[in-house]
Amino acid sequence: MFTGIIEELGEITGFDGLPDGSARLTVRAPLAVSDARHGDSIAVSGVCLTVVEQGPDWFTADVMGQTLAVSALAGVTVGTRVNLERAARVGDRLGGHIVQGHVDGTSTLLARSDQEHWRVLRFALDPALAPLVVDKGSITVAGVSLTVSAVSEPGDAPSWFEVSLIPETLVATTLGSLEPGDVVNVETDVLARHVRRLVAFGDRLPSAAEGGAR
Numbered sequence: 001m002f003t004g005i006i007e008e009l010g011e012i013t014g015f016d017g018l019p020d021g022s023a024r025l026t027v028r029a030p031l032a033v034s035d036a037r038h039g040d041s042i043a044v045s046g047v048c049l050t051v052v053e054q055g056p057d058w059f060t061a062d063v064m065g066q067t068l069a070v071s072a073l074a075g076v077t078v079g080t081r082v083n084l085e086r087a088a089r090v091g092d093r094l095g096g097h098i099v100q101g102h103v104d105g106t107s108t109l110l111a112r113s114d115q116e117h118w119r120v121l122r123f124a125l126d127p128a129l130a131p132l133v134v135d136k137g138s139i140t141v142a143g144v145s146l147t148v149s150a151v152s153e154p155g156d157a158p159s160w161f162e163v164s165l166i167p168e169t170l171v172a173t174t175l176g177s178l179e180p181g182d183v184v185n186v187e188t189d190v191l192a193r194h195v196r197r198l199v200a201f202g203d204r205l206p207s208a209a210e211g212g213a214r
Helices: 065-070 167-172 190-204
Strands: 008-017 023-028 041-044 047-050 058-063 081-086 105-114 119-124 138-141 144-151 160-165 183-188
Touching: 023 041, 041 058, 047 058, 138 160, 160 167, 183 190
Parallel strands: none
Antiparallel strands: 008 023, 008 081, 023 058, 041 047, 041 081, 105 119, 105 183, 119 160, 138 144, 138 183, 144 160
């Protein structure tokens, strides 16, 4: 589990594609590996990966083909900068929101607007995810916990959402270097996912009398 508060900017130093469609990723991450152990979780631009090997300032992780298919990790190359966050400890302050590191997919930056003290980014939104994104709600973009500052209306085409970034976020994460056309990982709020699932079942949910509760 993560909070979406980025701890350091890492760099991809190796990307080895494997015959089954998966890949092994090597990331330069001095802070992230300072107390990491084999099997620990580290979020790489929002994707939860497991440490399989490590050195003084790097770690490697295996990325399944399914993860590559739904995330922006498929497009990284040696030299790509990534946002890094170690898994949260029980008892830590929750500076962002609850982030699983299980991305829903990717979004493309449509436009950026520089204001006097902040920057507004507008991203395309998959229509399937649109019901899960609400104005003033939480969303994770490239591993960064953000608040939705505006969102398209139901039925609008194309769907989109906006986030407003303070100078600290622009400097401390990869979001500050994004240009229109760039693709990022997106994870919607886990509570919204559960609500959608419950609504999908509707009246088919078993009652307590039918054994639905213990």
